[in-house]
Amino acid sequence: MPMENGYNEVSGVVNGSKYSYEDVQRIAQSVLDRVKCRPHIGIICGSGLGGLAEVLGDKEIIQYEDIEGFPVSTVPGHAGRLVFGSLQGKQVVLMQGRAHLYEGYDVHKIILPVRVMKLMEVRILFVTNAAGGINQDFNVGDIMIIKDHFNMPGFAAVNPLVGPNDDRFGPRFPPASQCYSYRLRKLIQETGEKLGMKDFIQNGVYCFLGGPSFETVTECRFLKVAGVDATGMSTVPEVLVANHCGMEVCGISLITNKCVMDYDSKQVANHEEVLETGEKRAKDMQQLISTVVADL
Ligand SMILES: O=P(O)(O)O[C@@H]1C[C@H](O)[C@@H](CO)O1
Numbered sequence: 001m002p003m004e005n006g007y008n009e010v011s012g013v014v015n016g017s018k019y020s021y022e023d024v025q026r027i028a029q030s031v032l033d034r035v036k037c038r039p040h041i042g043i044i045c046g047s048g049l050g051g052l053a054e055v056l057g058d059k060e061i062i063q064y065e066d067i068e069g070f071p072v073s074t075v076p077g078h079a080g081r082l083v084f085g086s087l088q089g090k091q092v093v094l095m096q097g098r099a100h101l102y103e104g105y106d107v108h109k110i111i112l113p114v115r116v117m118k119l120m121e122v123r124i125l126f127v128t129n130a131a132g133g134i135n136q137d138f139n140v141g142d143i144m145i146i147k148d149h150f151n152m153p154g155f156a157a158v159n160p161l162v163g164p165n166d167d168r169f170g171p172r173f174p175p176a177s178q179c180y181s182y183r184l185r186k187l188i189q190e191t192g193e194k195l196g197m198k199d200f201i202q203n204g205v206y207c208f209l210g211g212p213s214f215e216t217v218t219e220c221r222f223l224k225v226a227g228v229d230a231t232g233m234s235t236v237p238e239v240l241v242a243n244h245c246g247m248e249v250c251g252i253s254l255i256t257n258k259c260v261m262d263y264d265s266k267q268v269a270n271h272e273e274v275l276e277t278g279e280k281r282a283k284d285m286q287q288l289i290s291t292v293v294a295d296l
């Protein structure tokens, strides 16, 4: 029997989303009641990339802790605020920070903000993250347009769509082979080139891992053989849910560090380097996303 908290009495494992369609409707309405903005574009900012909020006009800000059910950010570089405002004349809602599995949040909780955005009538979603470069041709500071993903935790059914399906959100068995909009990928590429960013724009495959440990050398080598270009600890749950409910989605990874591929390397990944690279490329990421939004 499912219990009130969304856990299954027998197995003890999560049995579907704790938040019903009606719950999400109520939460979305309670957010809309607090702001004037009516966004059709959503942006999720990865580690150290929340600075985009600074360039929004007519900002209206709600802390996650003031929204029912929203996971509160516990990681440096994730402010934990929903920021509404105008970007290049378009109304947008921006998540300054996201939740991750490794913080202890259930995957259904992580994706609640995406469903709330959907019921606020957000139709286009930009998802950004900081990621480690598996592809050895990538440099620190490269911006990778995500063309596909590898949902590694999904192999063990860690997928936000596990559990009873509510068809009002989307179908029971959604396809996942076109999660990243071709139209938006091309637009980001062309925009990046026009802005003189060609030398540091890449296209590639993102792999989602649970974290919080960074990868071992063997794991990195495995990911390389599997066709992965960059790896991180987020994005895929949000993208799966956004696709499920019919949003047009694009993903952008900032390559903040090179994954260690050599057993004798003295290099180690660390969150400080991730934030530092985020800071160095912040302006370029902001310019790229703002210009794409202007052209939508
Ligand atoms: O939220 P994202 O995916 O950008 O954050 C990445 C993954 C970890 O949270 C953190 C590691 O430095 O950055």
Ligand SMILES: Nc1nc2[nH]cnc2c(=O)[nH]1
Pocket: 130, 131, 132, 133, 209, 211, 213, 214, 215, 231, 232, 233, 256, 257, 258, 259, 269, 274
């Ligand atoms: N898993 C993972 N996440 C990251 N986020 C930023 N860099 C990395 C990395 O090297 N590995």
